[in-house]
Amino acid sequence: MTKPVIAIVGRPNVGKSTIFNRIVGERVSIVEDTPGVTRDRIYSSGEWLTHDFNIIDTGGIELSDAPFQTQIRAQAEVAIDEADVIIFMVNQREGLTQTDEMIAQMLYKTNKPVVLAVNKVDNPEMRADIYDFYALGFGEPFPISGSHGLGLGDLLDEVAKHFKDEGDDLYDEDTIRLSLIGRPNVGKSSLVNAILGEDRVIVSNIAGTTRDAIDTEYSYEGQDYVLIDTAGMRKKGKVYESTEKYSVLRALKAIERSNVVLVVLDAEEGIIEQDKRVAGYAHEEGKAIVIVVNKWDTLEKDSKTMKKFEDEVRKNFQFLDYAPIAFVSAKEKQRLRTLFPLINEASENHKKRVQSSTLNEVITDAIAMNPTPTDKGRRLKVFYATQVAIEPPTFVVFVNDEELMHFSYKRYLENQIRDAFGFEGTPIKIIPRKRN
Numbered sequence: 001m002t003k004p005v006i007a008i009v010g011r012p013n014v015g016k017s018t019i020f021n022r023i024v025g026e027r028v029s030i031v032e033d034t035p036g037v038t039r040d041r042i043y044s045s046g047e048w049l050t051h052d053f054n055i056i057d058t059g060g061i062e063l064s065d066a067p068f069q070t071q072i073r074a075q076a077e078v079a080i081d082e083a084d085v086i087i088f089m090v091n092q093r094e095g096l097t098q099t100d101e102m103i104a105q106m107l108y109k110t111n112k113p114v115v116l117a118v119n120k121v122d123n124p125e126m127r128a129d130i131y132d133f134y135a136l137g138f139g140e141p142f143p144i145s146g147s148h149g150l151g152l153g154d155l156l157d158e159v160a161k162h163f164k165d166e167g168d169d170l171y172d173e174d175t176i177r178l179s180l181i182g183r184p185n186v187g188k189s190s191l192v193n194a195i196l197g198e199d200r201v202i203v204s205n206i207a208g209t210t211r212d213a214i215d216t217e218y219s220y221e222g223q224d225y226v227l228i229d230t231a232g233m234r235k236k237g238k239v240y241e242s243t244e245k246y247s248v249l250r251a252l253k254a255i256e257r258s259n260v261v262l263v264v265l266d267a268e269e270g271i272i273e274q275d276k277r278v279a280g281y282a283h284e285e286g287k288a289i290v291i292v293v294n295k296w297d298t299l300e301k302d303s304k305t306m307k308k309f310e311d312e313v314r315k316n317f318q319f320l321d322y323a324p325i326a327f328v329s330a331k332e333k334q335r336l337r338t339l340f341p342l343i344n345e346a347s348e349n350h351k352k353r354v355q356s357s358t359l360n361e362v363i364t365d366a367i368a369m370n371p372t373p374t375d376k377g378r379r380l381k382v383f384y385a386t387q388v389a390i391e392p393p394t395f396v397v398f399v400n401d402e403e404l405m406h407f408s409y410k411r412y413l414e415n416q417i418r419d420a421f422g423f424e425g426t427p428i429k430i431i432p433r434k435r436n
């Protein structure tokens with residue numbers, strides 16, 4: 001299911017980044033009492049009650065022609081266009097301003113649900129001063145305080161009323177949904193076209209030609225697939241063009257809709273830091289992953305070339321040690337059929353369930369080989385383990401104290417589970433939980 005998107009908009013210094021950080025639960029946006037500090041849109045995810053969502057923090061919109069204002073306004077418009085619900089934030093201390101009214105005019109044209117939040121209402125007595133904001137035409141203003149965390153529950157309750165269930169009911173549950181992600185110009189669109197055998201997606205040497213995500217249905221050896229091509233994700237901070245920023249969120253949406261993600265690398269250019277950032281989006285979403293090294297035809301090869309490149313991938317993508325690697329050439333249509341067994345296996349493992357009795361035998365044997373750690377005289381005790389979810393496979397391990405489950409021992413148990421049950425191509429999660 002695709003998560004709904006919330007955009008927070010407003011003029012500078014009304015507290016958008018403070019509220020953004022409150023909602024996502026960590027300090028992601030820079031918060032400084034200086035107008036215009038947030039010049040870029042910042043993406044994160046959050047949850048409220050039973051709802052998961054993506055949220056965008058935008059730079060403050062002004063009437064002036066100050067530096068960066070053209071870019072800020074353009075990017076805010078992109079965020080508004082992409083959002084399902086908009087939080088329009090104003091500031092009680094400064095009252096209703098001409099800029100607030102200008103932003104309201106912009107929001108009227110969107111036909112999107114808008115929830116009006118009046119920030120810096122730090123005590124109940126100040127609520128009497130918010131009624132001027134009814135004039136903006138967005139119904140009841142919600143008084144909040146970012147610095148004190150007041151009123152956010154009521155605000156999010158109202159926002160959540162506008163969420164729509166966007167389940168992926170278009171395709172049969174046996175259909176494997178694939179997204180191709182990677183930085184611009186690594187050959188994602190060429191790869192889609194090579195698999196399909198026809199030019200359905202625009203291909204160009206100009207980085208960023210594909211601006212949108214495109215679904216294409218495909219069948220191979222009795223298995224149905226949906227190929228979701230995505231715009232390439234550029235390094236944040238180096239690109240200010242609004243359409244590039246828009247493409248990142250589109251790629252994130254494509255990842256959310258996928259069962260399996262193909263992380264596409266460029267054999268000719270090699271691995272760069274942005275490749276890891278792009279792959280991290282899919283890993284954090286818990287998706288099954290296959291690493292695809294494209295443009296393999298461009299390298300001069302000997303008997304050791306593939307092994308050297310594979311070692312380089314493993315060194316740079318240690319967090320994807322479970323992901324298989326395929327070496328292909330979209331241009332020459334070489335080795336493309338090696339992809340599908342890897343995709344199918346990753347998809348099957350992503351949905352795999354194991355019996356609790358067999359799982360606990362593996363855990364018991366693992367502890368016998370490598371006893372649980374101790375900390376300050378206390379030893380970790382593992383009582384029982386069970387699988388609680390799939391996509392990705394998730395295991396709860398009941399212990400005497402979660403704090404004693406060190407990361408390294410959790411990793412050891414994960415490796416033992418992988419050795420016993422496979423799970424190639426999919427991340428797995430181990431959640432220690434104290435037994436009551």
